[in-house]
Amino acid sequence: MSDVTKEQVLEALKAVQDPDLHQDIVSLGFVQDLALCNGVAKFTLELTTPACPVKDQLKAEAQQVVLALDGIDEVNVNMTAKVRTSLPAGNQLGGNVRNVIAITSGKGGVGKSTVAVNLAVALARVGARVGLLDADVYGPNVPVMMGVTGQPTGGADGKLKPLVAHGVRTISVGNMIEDGQPVMWRGPMLHRALEQFLKDVLWDELDYLLVDMPPGTGDAQLSLAQLVPLTGAVVVTMPQEVSQTDVRRAIGMCQQVKCPVIGVIENMSGEIFGHGGGEQIATTYSVPFLGSVPLNPDVRRGGDAGTPVVIADPDSESAMIFRTLAGLVAAEIAKRPADQLPVLEV
Numbered sequence: 001m002s003d004v005t006k007e008q009v010l011e012a013l014k015a016v017q018d019p020d021l022h023q024d025i026v027s028l029g030f031v032q033d034l035a036l037c038n039g040v041a042k043f044t045l046e047l048t049t050p051a052c053p054v055k056d057q058l059k060a061e062a063q064q065v066v067l068a069l070d071g072i073d074e075v076n077v078n079m080t081a082k083v084r085t086s087l088p089a090g091n092q093l094g095g096n097v098r099n100v101i102a103i104t105s106g107k108g109g110v111g112k113s114t115v116a117v118n119l120a121v122a123l124a125r126v127g128a129r130v131g132l133l134d135a136d137v138y139g140p141n142v143p144v145m146m147g148v149t150g151q152p153t154g155g156a157d158g159k160l161k162p163l164v165a166h167g168v169r170t171i172s173v174g175n176m177i178e179d180g181q182p183v184m185w186r187g188p189m190l191h192r193a194l195e196q197f198l199k200d201v202l203w204d205e206l207d208y209l210l211v212d213m214p215p216g217t218g219d220a221q222l223s224l225a226q227l228v229p230l231t232g233a234v235v236v237t238m239p240q241e242v243s244q245t246d247v248r249r250a251i252g253m254c255q256q257v258k259c260p261v262i263g264v265i266e267n268m269s270g271e272i273f274g275h276g277g278g279e280q281i282a283t284t285y286s287v288p289f290l291g292s293v294p295l296n297p298d299v300r301r302g303g304d305a306g307t308p309v310v311i312a313d314p315d316s317e318s319a320m321i322f323r324t325l326a327g328l329v330a331a332e333i334a335k336r337p338a339d340q341l342p343v344l345e346v
């Protein structure tokens with residue numbers, strides 16, 4: 001039996017392509033710590049996100065091509081991930097936050113918060129370090145939807161420690177005001193609040209900071225984009241919104257603040273509101289259509305109970321869809337550097 005060399009193993013692994021990045025896993029630098037001993041090959045595959053939709057496929061293919069080599073009897077693949085940053089060095093967030101993703105829409109009630117909490121939880125469940133910033137200071141939903149009570153406490157340097165729920169670090173003005181107190185901040189105060197949430201919070205190392213945006217295309221959107229370089233925005237729409245100007249404005253806003261659009265998610269699709277509007281919008285503006293979330297009472301119940309459906313009922317269709325969407329968002333970000341995400345002409 002001939003001794004297999006590392007070079008031969010790497011050569012074999014070059015046959016495995018990452019379908020998103022259109023390159024082989026060796027050239028992409030995914031293969032690490034390769035060791036060979038008595039017919040056993042061991043190596044690590046370091047992907048660009050723990051939420052990689054083709055993780056299992058890449059692992060299986062890598063195993064298969066190496067096992068096919070004469071002289072290899074066993075293959076042990078260790079899967080890890082390192083999320084790359086899309087933000088310039090020395091940004092406001094202290095360099096610990098790798099990606100900032102705004103969840104936005106043209107108007108309220110379309111499911112931004114619902115999508116934001118479920119994406120956050122889904123990403124955290126696969127091992128990503130996730131933060132969720134509730135930028136809807138007028139109608140903060142994150143505390144209820146994530147089931148977070150209490151007030152964040154101060155840590156080192158007088159910075160606030162986020163409250164952790166379902167593996168996600170959260171900050172919301174809802175945890176800082178007396179119950180039922182209306183928040184009537186004007187533009188400058190809103191700006192300052194967002195600034196504090198970004199800079200004076202001990203986010204620590206985050207792969208993804210999701211920002212649940214307030215409805216519309218106003219001060220908050222402008223402020224956020226001024227305060228932090230955004231990796232991109234996920235635009236949430238309802239199926240019947242295609243004929244409305246709200247989505248168009250939301251996408252136009254992204255363009256105005258130079259925030260790339262990661263993709264469109266259609267929410268509450270089904271018999272009542274129809275379906276297809278989200279995809280049509282995505283096609284019109286040549287941005288990725290990420291998928292549809294059906295209108296389903298489980299989704300609302302999860303939000304009302306403080307346990308997002310991804311956790312409350314992980315085997316449900318809705319949970320599966322949110323997990324898929326989380327993978328697509330992560331893959332879309334990993335796929336290309338931020339400056340290559342489409343900034344739209346509207």
Ligand SMILES: Nc1ncnc2c1ncn2[C@@H]1O[C@H](COP(=O)(O)OP(=O)(O)O)[C@@H](O)[C@H]1O
Pocket residue numbers: 105107108109110111112113114115141215267268269293294295296297298299300301303304
């Ligand atoms: N796919 C869905 N199926 C059923 N109810 C949903 C769905 N998405 C959102 N909802 C419900 O619709 C309402 C509005 O959603 P929300 O996430 O608060 O919207 P937004 O943040 O855009 O204002 C909430 O009561 C929420 O539970």
Ligand SMILES: [Mg+2]
Pocket residue numbers: 112113114136141212213
């Ligand atoms: Mg909301």
